[in-house]
Amino acid sequence: MEVLLSAVLGDLVSRSISFLVDKYYQQKMGMGVDLQCLRRLLLQIEATVLEAEGRHITNRAMLQQLQMLREGMYKGHYMVDTIKNGVLQHEMVNDEVGDHSFSFPKFRPTKRLCFSTRTFTMAFQGEDRKEVGKMLCSLQSIADDMKEFLVFLKGYPHINRQPYSQHLILEKCMFGRQAEIERITNFLLRESLGAESLGVLPIIGPARVGKSTLVEHICYDERVRSFFSSIVFCSGSDIGSKSFADLRDSGIVKHQSCVAHERSLIIIEFIDDGDVDEKNWIRLYSSRSCIPHGSKIIITSRSERFRNVGTTQPLELSLLPQEAHWYFFKVLAFGSTNPVEHPFLESAAMEMAAEYRCFVAANFVASLFRANFCTQFWRLFLRCHRNIVEKHVILFGEHPYTLLQKNHDIYLVENFRDPKFILVNGYKTCLRNDDPKVMLHEVHTGTSKAHGKFEVLVWRSRIPPYHEFVMSCEAQAQQHTIFKRKRAR
Template identity: 40%
Template structure:
């Protein structure tokens, strides 16, 4: 019996010692955080090479486009984590200096994702796990991409500059490569099936300010599309109230026209804010069927799911960018050809601003102009504080109805006129006009009055000290794509409505 007990105890001691030695060796040989970050940088460089090569090719295979989207999402995620680690120390500095609060709150447009960088051993462990997870995911993605690279070599090369040059110059549709090719393939698809519906209809559905119009604009500017259609017409909701066969054929905004083409194919773009009456749609479609040539197409875009039933093909649903993709987009827009890691304090502030903008393209464009005009940490901190105060005040006024700063369905309170005043500058409406550049170059718009000059810049709107009178216009930005629309705000002066208190929200929910 003693022999057996002695053998068992010896085995237990031997295994315990072996376990402790193995654990010690693993701890001493485990890569440091800095080494992991360098590994992540190397993997991201390899990923960028593959993606940039793919962006220079014409890919029509939907499976390859889907895999390219996966590669992009991994790249966005990797850069987001890399920049988060880089910005962490500077965010903590700003917290200690009480300049701007630093928060890694969960993304409102992607609630499942959250990145925390707080002090403490448990948080440090979670950071290491997150970094290890991203490294493993990107490594596995690169290992699985060999067949994609082989097939990529068979795709014809596009005769244009590299993708990043277009990204920096605002000439490329960011993050929508798969959606753009889906639209182009639909437009170029021949109606060869017996009994196929003509004209074909593609519904595009998505929330406001998500980029539906920009996506359609890029598709219409594609050379293959312009050479396929002799005419491209665009209609808004107001243009369709008294629509008939004549208006569909001869009215609307002419985006492209080539009367020398013999096909006579027409592309009709209908952009709606919400719904369209079903009877009106049937009348429009019937008139289009009678008046436009075979092979013509219709694209109808709206926020409402109801237009999905109007399509002759599956509806294209455009969603907001993920938090990681939006940060990559915002970072390149702000820093351009500069490396954000060379300006870690500014990058930390920019990352907070990107979170507050909540995936909005309009907000990114507006704040890009503001931040690039003054490359100074103090100004950027002021812009972040102003944005947070701007959102907080409107949430107090409107409660749950306030979804995003740029969904202008009710007056949006921008800033108080003076510290002692109870009046606020508010955004009442947004609209678009043709710029002087497009009016001069457009033969179809001759005789139109020139757009009214704005009385206030966006910077004055948010940070100015001038006291405006009555209603006034503000130029938010000018589009770089033809016809170079000016995007305007109609603003005014108002006293704030009675604020929605937490108690009222509590009673409203019936609890």
């Protein structure tokens, strides 16, 4: 009897262990399947988006569907890269404990192979796995709707352009603003109804978010140019006691042609709140009968005061969503190089993308990374960056980028390899000119030496209105920096 009982118990234990092992194995396989499905789905959606962006689509519903595809693609890529980055940081911590290195442990080909299986399997645990499942279902629903979209897409003509790499395309386009472009275009091309002869659209947003660039892009649209006989740019500080007719005649002419119906597009840029008060605006708007019926006004401003001056809902321009910004930054930083082949560099790029959300900083850092594509440089850049951010937070309580936006003095590192500090006491946006300037990346890399007071060019936009972003700087002796003095107190 004891022998029989022992055999039965042994069989039950064996079956239980086998069941648990099989269940664990199935869970692990399920995680891998989820990952592979998500990656394949993202490739399908990305291929569709790139194909659609190469076509001249005019149907509004298809443009809305294309925007949904973009947003889903950005969110999917961001989720995969975030999980991958989290796992990578965990491995880097383990490596640092073992070899006491700062960051970026030596990356071996054998480790790359196991990274795609073991480490990703570790990532899909608990809430992360649930979120991945939700994302997979959401993207699958979007992909199911692509079949009809692709059928209709074939009916639209191709846009003629050279087969550039994706990063070259993004450097010369309005990235992430397709929905805003479509809304402004619809406003401009909509015929005025009834007695209302002048439509006004306010565009409100923080500094350097892309308001002027967005409007300039609209002005180059052939549909807009063929609709208006003239497009004129004015500064809010020039209004004074002028009427709309005076502004049209005295402003900077962006476009002028002969069309069947004479009408004007006047763009007014208000930089300071004091450029115009409520009484002046009422007086200016009362002069609308002086310009042809069907004319339109676009106002760009940082101030909320202009929210209620429009004849339609204001367009609020904000920073790109984090997912879209990461996609943009990654493409620019890696260029034609596949980020999958450099997971540690991809992790560094993700950290920098999270630090700087504006287009100027993203373009500068990404181009600097792409021009110095090596682990040693990225590691050195991150070390200096973390150090300078930490010092600003300790001394001033805020990130240096936030301080710069508030016109507060900040400090930058002159040479990553032989650190000295530069005082930045001014930041401005100006129109492009061909005068030689010291480039910020030359200062950072030590190819240009800083002496006394000087200006550095942070970044030069490659799309109209071709703005240049310039910092006013002053070289500081290393032993006399504010950081040294503060620490000595």
